[in-house]
Amino acid sequence: MLAYVSDSSDRDDALERERLLVARAQGGDRNAMGQLLSQYGPPLYRSVLLPRLGSEAAAQEALSEVYARVVARIHRFAWQGAGFWPWLRVVGLRVALDQLRARRRVVLWDTEEIAREIDASQAGASTDHYLSEHGERQAARARIEAALSRIHPRYAEAIRLRVLEDRPRDATAHALGVTPATLDVIVYRAVQALRKVFSKEAADV
Amino acid sequence: MSDEPDPPQPEAPVTDEETAQAEELRARLDAREPLVDARAQVGPVVHDAEWLRALATAWSPRDLPREAHRALVDQALSRMSAPRPRQRAARAWVGALAALAATLCVTLWVQHRQAPRTVEARFLAVRRSTQPLFTAHFPAFGGETARIDRITMTRLSDLRDNEFARWRTR
Numbered sequence: 001m002l003a004y005v006s007d008s009s010d011r012d013d014a015l016e017r018e019r020l021l022v023a024r025a026q027g028g029d030r031n032a033m034g035q036l037l038s039q040y041g042p043p044l045y046r047s048v049l050l051p052r053l054g055s056e057a058a059a060q061e062a063l064s065e066v067y068a069r070v071v072a073r074i075h076r077f078a079w080q081g082a083g084f085w086p087w088l089r090v091v092g093l094r095v096a097l098d099q100l101r102a103r104r105r106v107v108l109w110d111t112e113e114i115a116r117e118i119d120a121s122q123a124g125a126s127t128d129h130y131l132s133e134h135g136e137r138q139a140a141r142a143r144i145e146a147a148l149s150r151i152h153p154r155y156a157e158a159i160r161l162r163v164l165e166d167r168p169r170d171a172t173a174h175a176l177g178v179t180p181a182t183l184d185v186i187v188y189r190a191v192q193a194l195r196k197v198f199s200k201e202a203a204d205v
Numbered sequence: 206m207s208d209e210p211d212p213p214q215p216e217a218p219v220t221d222e223e224t225a226q227a228e229e230l231r232a233r234l235d236a237r238e239p240l241v242d243a244r245a246q247v248g249p250v251v252h253d254a255e256w257l258r259a260l261a262t263a264w265s266p267r268d269l270p271r272e273a274h275r276a277l278v279d280q281a282l283s284r285m286s287a288p289r290p291r292q293r294a295a296r297a298w299v300g301a302l303a304a305l306a307a308t309l310c311v312t313l314w315v316q317h318r319q320a321p322r323t324v325e326a327r328f329l330a331v332r333r334s335t336q337p338l339f340t341a342h343f344p345a346f347g348g349e350t351a352r353i354d355r356i357t358m359t360r361l362s363d364l365r366d367n368e369f370a371r372w373r374t375r
Contacts, residue, residue, distance in 0.1 A: 028285065030282045030285055033281075033282060033285060034278055034282055037277075037278045037281060037282075038274075038278060041269075041274060041277070041278065042268060042269055042274060045268075045269045045274075046266045046267070046268060046269070047266065050262055050263075050266040050267070051262060051263035051266055052263075053259075054255070054256075054258065054259025054260075054262055054263070055255070055258065055259065055262065056262075056267070056269075059269075060269065060273060060277070063269070063274075063277055064277050064280065064281070067277055067278065067280070067281030068281060068284060070281070071281050071282070071284050071285050072284075108256075108259050108260065108263055137266070140263045140264065141264060143263075144260065144263065144264055152214060152215060154215045155212075155215065159257075159260070162234075163234075163257050163260055163261050163264075164260070164261060164264045164265070166261065169231065169235070181224075181227075181228075182219075184224075184227040184228060184230065184231045185219050185223055185224065185227040186215060187227065187230065187231070187234075188223060188226055188227035188230050188253070189212045189213060189215070189223070190212075191230070191253045191256065191257060192212040192253075193211070193212045194260075195253075195256060196211065196212070
């Protein structure tokens with residue numbers, strides 16, 4: 001199974017073990033399939049599904065659908081030396097895309113953006129899910145930071161403290177030097193400003 | 206949304222409507238209630254709360270609880286069809302039976318082809334002299350046609366019996 005290995009020979013060994021595991025899963029070995037899902041499901045949930053779908057319930061529903069598709073389509077997977085993760089990630093992105101298209105509301109990621117991600121992933125993606133997960137998290141944070149930089153600094157600070165850091169209302173109000181009631185209004189206005197930035201980005205892409 | 210006006214600056218006066226919506230947003234954030242159905246129509250403040258939670262989730266995604274993940278894996282594995290090795294074994298059995306049937310067919314066909322020869326050996330008329338057909342002396346000249354006819358009729362009878370024997374109609 002692929003682990004975070006720095007030595008290339010270790011990595012080759014890990015890839016070979018994973019190839020055998022995939023072959024067993026394709027042969028109907030439930031234990032092998034269970035090992036693959038247990039290894040890669042949690043990072044897929046954490047780095048691909050949850051950030052794009054925005055809620056734990058939606059991400060769990062999506063992960064269940066991903067697993068169903070993997071079980072049904074594992075025989076279509078052709079080993080290309082890149083490991084199981086890139087294929088699983090594309091399946092996850094497709095499920096997320098389907099869910100977002102069925103929604104009436106957009107969260108953070110526009111469906112067109114995810115469609116482009118799928119195309120990019122099929123062209124070539126990191127084979128190491130640790131690196132991929134790190135990259136996903138960095139990308140999500142960079143995206144949010146970029147949006148925060150485009151709104152009023154006071155709004156951005158309110159969002160950082162109250163939402164991203166999940167600080168209590170009173171502590172956040174104290175940090176900003178306002179009353180809790182005023183903080184509520186600042187947060188409310190900050191949301192409007194930030195959503196406007198995200199919508200404009202999606203429209204511009 | 207990009208067509209909407211820019212939100213007011215922090216120092217702008219607060220309207221009553223803003224105050225009410227800000228209070229509702231705070232209550233929804235503090236309540237940490239499960240999100241409503243993503244396909245449902247919701248009010249703008251509910252959407253704001255949902256959006257803020259999505260923002261926080263993207264910033265710091267949490268792990269899926271181990272038990273919840275185990276349940277999802279078990280559910281997926283229960284959908285797997287019977288293990289392929291068994292399917293292969295079944296296919297091997299079917300193949301073996303088909304081969305056996307083919308062998309039997311060939312054997313029966315060969316036996317069928319050989320069967321007339323067995324009949325021929327056991328039941329067919331053997332070659333013999335024409336002498337037993339003529340017990341009495343016949344003249345040196347005359348009566349040849351009658352004798353040839355007799356031989357012909359006898360051999361035709363032998364030939365007919367042989368054919369019947371080959372066809373297993375006897």
